[in-house]
Amino acid sequence: xxxxxxTPSHQVTQMGQEVILRCVPISNHLYFxxxxxxxxxxxxxLVSFYNNEISEKSEIFDDQFSVERPDGSxxxxxxxxxxxxxxxxxxxxxxxxxxxxxxxxxxGTRLTVV
Amino acid sequence: xQSVTQLDSxxxxxxxxxxxxxxxxxxxxxxxxxxxxxxxxxGLQLLLKYLSGSTLVESIxxxxxxxxxxxxxxxxxKPSVHISDTAEYFCAVSEASGYSTLTFGxxxxxxxxx
Numbered sequence: 001x002x003x004x005x006x007t008p009s010h011q012v013t014q015m016g017q018e019v020i021l022r023c024v025p026i027s028n029h030l031y032f033x034x035x036x037x038x039x040x041x042x043x044x045x046l047v048s049f050y051n052n053e054i055s056e057k058s059e060i061f062d063d064q065f066s067v068e069r070p071d072g073s074x075x076x077x078x079x080x081x082x083x084x085x086x087x088x089x090x091x092x093x094x095x096x097x098x099x100x101x102x103x104x105x106x107x108g109t110r111l112t113v114v
Numbered sequence: 115x116q117s118v119t120q121l122d123s124x125x126x127x128x129x130x131x132x133x134x135x136x137x138x139x140x141x142x143x144x145x146x147x148x149x150x151x152x153x154x155x156x157g158l159q160l161l162l163k164y165l166s167g168s169t170l171v172e173s174i175x176x177x178x179x180x181x182x183x184x185x186x187x188x189x190x191x192k193p194s195v196h197i198s199d200t201a202e203y204f205c206a207v208s209e210a211s212g213y214s215t216l217t218f219g220x221x222x223x224x225x226x227x228x
Contacts, residue, residue: 003157004157006157009155021207033215034219035216037218040220041220042118042218042219042220042221043204043206043216043218043221044160044218045215045216045217050214056215058215064173083136091157091158093158097211099147101163101165101199103160103216105150105157105158105159106157107155107156107157108157108210
């Protein structure tokens with residue numbers, strides 16, 4: 001069964017450093033998403049991406065965050081200057097049609113900011 | 115805007131016992147409802163969903179959930195659990211448009227012991 005692949009599975013970074021989280025969505029999917037879960041809290045929507053641009057973003061997704069599809073296969077989330085409160089599990093998802101009953105999620109990247 | 119409440123952060127149960135994981139939501143519009151499961155070191159997997167029609171929905175591995183509009187609930191049940199059901203279960207809601215983002219609950223850890 002096709003999978004959404006996220007790398008790395010765990011990343012530790014120093015506060016103030018830039019970090020890039022990588023995702024390889026399912027190949028024929030057109031819609032891409034990032035969600036995150038701070039430990040003990042809810043899974044929260046960050047951003048959705050379609051046709052090489054952001055289609056929706058939450059208030060969490062401020063100027064420190066950016067997304068990119070640098071080639072035909074990768075979808076990345078960049079955090080420019082990490083803060084302690086960015087420590088969370090970050091989930092990537094993709095969907096063929098954009099309907100929210102067709103999401104496939106990746107296994108997540110645990111980001112720890114020290 | 116929607117919100118989801120999963121009151122139980124952890125539910126311990128013995129193998130072959132029945133289990134109910136509770137989920138309540140709030141929304142001013144019609145909703146779609148979802149249960150996702152996350153096994154250790156894996157991604158979020160869609161377990162079952164309610165979009166319309168019959169209020170009782172079932173998964174292939176014996177779980178079922180019932181949409182109760184008057185109670186604004188979507189509790190997940192299984193009559194007899196297995197050790198392999200040990201996982202974190204997330205309830206999620208979205209507007210019934212199919213294209214809005216998912217709002218998740220905090221998750222319930224189901225711990226099945228022999």
